[in-house]
Amino acid sequence: MARLEREFFLQDTVTAAQELLGRYLVRTDGGETMVCRITETEAYIGAIDKACHAYGGRRTRRTETLYAAPGTAYVYLIYGMYSCLNFVTGPEDVASAVLIRGCVPVHGADAAAQRRFGVKAAEMSAYQRKNFMNGPGKLCRGLSIDRGLNALPLGSDALYLAHDLPELGLARRPDRLAFHTGKRIGIDYAGEAVDFPWRFWLDE
């Protein structure tokens, strides 16, 4: 099993967002381990990006995590009831991160379905199956990710990213992987940054 290490998160944020597609998000909670393949990401770069919480060097209690070490988890509450999961990129004191917007379960789907809908995976409706974890709030609900995990350091067992998980038959993604590029979602307030093509996703 090869985890993503510090060097991965020191890449340019947009590159890191693209490189996270097809990698594995591993979450252990209540003795159950759930693994998802990442299918959608967005880049947020504090220095130049009005959509980033830390735009213009804003440094508050909430945004402090964005300035933490590369690979740190940044989890915040949005619209009063949903959590969003990011991973910090770049060196300490540089505010940038990749938002995980979507993923598909590849292991522990029963545990995730229970957290998301209160049923077993096989009991999900077609509608639920389609909307399992295809959104930042949805995947956090399914994986029991909330602000309790904010500022979780790289290397934690409760939540980490992996290139592969051979023991589960999960192979490393190809070096070159076709993906789509487009504008980010839900940031209409962000001036010219609305048009930055920093959203990336896989078919599926």
Added chain:
DNA sequence: TTCAGGATGTACT
């Protein structure tokens, strides 16, 4: 299938 509206709480002005 699409769409409008409401839920809900924290951060920041």
Added chain:
DNA sequence: GTACATCCTGAAC
């Protein structure tokens, strides 16, 4: 007080 990196429901088509 206002805005928010969202999601779900119910109604209309």
